[in-house]
Amino acid sequence: MRPLNVLVGVSACALAALTACSSSGSAAAKKDVTITACTFSPTGGHPTATGRIVNHSSKPSLYTIHVKFTDSSGNGDGVAAVAKVDPGTTATWHANGTLNAKGPLKCALSSVTRNAVPGT
Numbered sequence: 001m002r003p004l005n006v007l008v009g010v011s012a013c014a015l016a017a018l019t020a021c022s023s024s025g026s027a028a029a030k031k032d033v034t035i036t037a038c039t040f041s042p043t044g045g046h047p048t049a050t051g052r053i054v055n056h057s058s059k060p061s062l063y064t065i066h067v068k069f070t071d072s073s074g075n076g077d078g079v080a081a082v083a084k085v086d087p088g089t090t091a092t093w094h095a096n097g098t099l100n101a102k103g104p105l106k107c108a109l110s111s112v113t114r115n116a117v118p119g120t
Contacts, residue, residue, distance in 0.1 A: 028057075028114070029063065029112040029113055029114035030109055030111075030112045031056065032053050032054055032055060032056050032057075032063070032112070032114065033051060033052070033053050033063065033065055033093075033109060033112045034051050034052050035049055035050070035051045035067070035107050035108075035109065036050055036051050036052055037049065037050045037051075038069075038105055038106065038107035039105070040071070040101040040102075040105045041100075041101070044100050044101065044102055045100055045101075046076075046096050046097045046098070046099070046100060046101065047069045047071070047076070047078075047096070047097040047101040047105055047107070048078075048094065048095070048096055048097070049067045049069070049078060049080075049094075049095045049097075049107040050092065050093065050094050050095075051065070051080075051092070051093050052090060052091070052092055052093075053065075053082060053085050053090065053091045053092070053093060054088075054089075054090050055085040055086060055087050055088065055089055055090075055091075055114075056087075056088075057087060057114060057116075058087050059087060059116040059117070059120055060084050060085065060086050060087065060116070060117040060120045061084070061085050061087075061114045061115060061116055061117060062081070062082070062083055062084065062085075062114070062115045062116075062117055063080075063081065063082045063085060063091075063093070063112065063113070063114055064079065064080075064081050064112070064113045064115075065079065065080040065081070065082075065093055065095060065109065065111075065112050066078075066079055066109070066110040066111045066112070067079070067080070067095045067097075067107055067108070067109060067110060068107070068108045068109075068110045069097040069099070069101060069105060069106070069107055070105070070106045070107075070108070071101040071102050071103050071104065071105045071106075072102050072103030072104060073101075073102045073103070074099070075099075076097040076098050076099035076101070077097065077098055077110065078095035078096050078097045078098060079095055080093040080094055080095040081093075083117075084117050
């Protein structure tokens with residue numbers, strides 16, 4: 001499954017909130033998500049983080065992943081959303097930073113939200 005753009009993720013989160021789907025905050029959901037690569041553009045462009053999700057819950061879930069990028073000039077952030085990850089399966093995600101990166105780069109998960117997909 002490929003990550004979807006931020007607008008889709010935000011819309012899905014709003015839908016999940018309106019339909020009273022179960023949600024899992026940062027602590028449980030963060031255990032499902034890992035960062036597998038943290039790269040910056042050699043030309044000083046926007047950094048990229050990629051990673052993996054393993055859904056340890058019992059329901060198909062939507063994930064919203066916030067990444068904090070830290071470089072020599074400060075901080076930036078990025079968001080990835082994956083619309084549906086079935087229980088026990090793996091998906092990949094991709095987040096681009098909002099600011100250009102310079103020098104050494106670190107990526108960290110700021111927060112992860114997992115919501116049950118409506119109607120499942």
